Amino acid sequence: MDRKCLLAIGAGALIRLVLFTAFPSLPTILAQRVEISTPVTSYKRLQEGIYLYTHGVSPYDGGVFHQAPLLLSLFSILPPSTIVTNLLYILADIFSAISLIRIASSGVPTVTPHHVSPRKANSWPPWAIAAAFLFNPFTIATCIARPTIVFTNTIILHSIAAAVNGRRGPAFVSMAMASYLSLYPALLLPPLLFLTYDSLKTTSKPSIQAFSAITTIMLSIVLMIYFKLSHMITGSWEFVASTYGVHLLLPDLTPNVGLWWYFFIEMFDSFRAFFLCLFQLHLLIYVPPVCLRLRKQPLFALITLIGISSIFKSYPAIGDTGLYLSLLMLYNHTFSLMRYTFFLAAAILYATFLGPAFYYLWVYAGSGNANFFYAITLVWSISNALIVADAIYAALRDEHETERPELIGKDVVQI
């Protein structure tokens, strides 16, 4: 880490600190925004859970708290002061930025064992990537609102940072933790496996089959330890249904930026089970093709899956999109190949502004209705999906031009 990285981190921490201290009511206001806090990450619900837990009641009684038990123990150890909590969240973002710097300086975004980008020279320096993460308004808003997604994001980034350096243990222990906290990071395990395997620094590599078998066993043991710990903390297995059950079965239909809530409000109960399976399978179905097609760039496959799950998972928030966009900055060198950057950026900005306005019309002014907000979440999801698609196009084009340098600069026509 050089001086510029430290400067970026310092400035990022400072801006958060200033926002926390200069506007003491801001965290509460932001924490109430449905775009930032979801039922499975909300800080308000976490406090409720902690209150119940410290008073000897099962935190999952009452159906308000849906977060993992280990978070409870973390927050009940901490002194109950706002400053400490705020510092913890700032620290989490700093760790995320450090992980991003480590990923960027490893060079994996441009050079993998199977692929060397011809645009290598254009990639951003690590400090710029850290700055893009730290000054992303979505990330800042998420940090100030203090949903627990911040920790999941930090752990995912830490895991990727370990994986690109070929450190299997930390990578999988962290990714297991991320999956334990928010379930959907489990989708990232296959590309993480490829990424770690490609980055192994040992001279005699094991075969990929052996590698994945050992990793899977290790992963299951780690997960079992997490579950056992949770069981010990709460004293029952109730947490499984209240956390993963909520992710999977969507009992809470609070609006969010995703596509599920409106769909399942409108749906007749008899179809609910079928569409729940369909929606969950839909997420799962992306994993094999993305991993196979982007085998040469496993990090990109992983980022793409993060992007896809940030659109289609059951309780998405802008924090997920913030993570995806920050990671996408690692592939800045391929952006010149993307075709709709300006339009998509404009669409995202439009949705960012119109979303709160329509939510206001619906909930406060009473002059709009749920369709207003849902329309905007559709725009938001479509533009995010187009970003994912366009980024895949750019990455594949980059790969393609390595194989066929004579086609550089030619137009592609879909037939």
Next chain:
Amino acid sequence: MALRVPVNLRKNLSVVLYAFQGLSILAVIVGLASLFLLPLDEYSRRTYISENALLPGQVHAYFGGSEQNIVRAFRREVDLLGNSTSDVVAERMAEIFRSAGLKVGKQRYSYKAAGGEYTGENVYAVLHAPRGDATEAIVLCAPWRNIDHLLNEGGVALTLALSRYFKRWSLWSKDIIFLISSDARAGPQAWVDAYHDLHGENIQSLSVKSGAIQGVVVVDYPGAYHRFESLHILYDGINGQLPNLDLINTAVQISRDQMGLRTDLQEMWNHDDGYRHRLKTMLRGMVNQALGHSTGPHSSFIPYHIDAITLATHGDGGWHDEGSLGRTVESVFRSLNNLLEHFHQSFFFYLLMAPKRFVSIGTYLPAAMLLAVGLTLTAIRLWVDPRSRSGEAGVKVEEKEEKKGEKGEKGEKVKEGEVIAVNGGPKRELFLPMSIVIGVHFCGVIPFAVFNSVDYKSMSSVFYIFIAASVILPTLISILITLTASPHRLLPAFHLSRCFSLLFLGMFLSTLATLNFSLSFLIGLFSLPLMFARTTPDSVPLALVNSVLLQLTSPFAALFVVAGYWGLGVEDILKEASFGWWVWGMWTPIVVWCVWWPAWVVGRISVDSSIVMAVTGKRG
């Protein structure tokens, strides 16, 4: 197949650019023209009562006869208290309400804004519904002094008389609250804030409360004259929010059809229902909506999703008296009493152009949206334009391709002499334009904070200093950038800063159009020159013309126009804005200083830079 078209267009950028320019101009023209079509019979609609439960004018109103003597007696009472302090008034009013057998509450409030202090004491009484469960209430309000600071003799007297009169009926299913606010601007706001427990520290809490307020009628009947000509219905709320159209329709239908009272809107006293008068009514309504200020005590209720109107009397030569006004209010209250649920059936977004003529959001929204679309299309055109790229302008990226072969053959063609490097030709430098736009937008906080904190006395001098500063600031910034940045980056930087600024403005205006159509439309109208004001280092006269044009459509010019429209000084408008921000929570100042002013400054920067570039000889 579908993707072939953009690919081909990529090679003929000028077609795209002209198309975008044409489209954006077309959008603006259509947007403007569509506004002027609205008053026509084909585009506007007759109003109708949407909520069947209201049954306006279906009941006989009994207020009159001896009740009129009571009103006159109370009028005398009010007249005697005319010059007393607000606590004496409140005490006397409370006494009267108590003698009628109502629960009474009093509330002191004090607001500070623009160096002035606004204090007073509201007094109100709650009539518990004989057939209700105190979950719903309707409010009859009369400000002690109306919005023009005239003693509201008739209104207060009528409210007092009606409180006695309503008490005798057993048919009320909702509680009725009689509110005598100490003034028309701060008092109702203090009361409604406290009613919902959202009041500041200098405002007392309410001792007596009732249920959720379903509707508010304000009576404004100033002066010693007993007779009036017509009823003026005021309906604009804070921040341009409007009450449900059903409430206005009810009032119009009752006063016109049942009582034979003429109704007026937006101070159009001789409405002939022709095109010109309709247009004028609509435009006046739009100006009030755009300013987002309070036009009467009802305005403060509307942000709480409470539908409210003011019934103000107009003229003193007519043949209507307290009796007709009292019967109108009685009949409106009987209708409100019928409501089964909150007003929701009819429109919340509309423009009224005559008492019985309106256009709904679906018809008028395209006008404002098209202006915003025009700005966005211009932003997209600026982005696509090769001049946004540093390096050689308009470099032909590729050699001309041969005629297309068969499907699938394309991949096989190998071309010699590819010009572009792997990084894809000249790139756009985003850092400088981004920081210009973001920096200027942050600067918008400065005028906002300054004008909301200075005293009324120094307001005008601060304002002129600020005008001078914002005339010089863009020139200074453009000199600074021209002197520091390298020449070949200059033009693209100004080009892209315009692009981002227009994109942001278009985005913001389309968002605003859903919240406050009129404000969005008027700002869009004033911002039109920003679409055309560009950097022209080769033609200084054009730059000067542009600069003057921008100066004429600046936020300051708009402020002077507004001041002229109301016949007030600029400092009065600024005082009103500051008062609006501190008391009503009015957004207009934020929109003007943090969105419009920065966009204007960026426009000025790119125009001024052409003069600076011409003078310094750095032409890029």
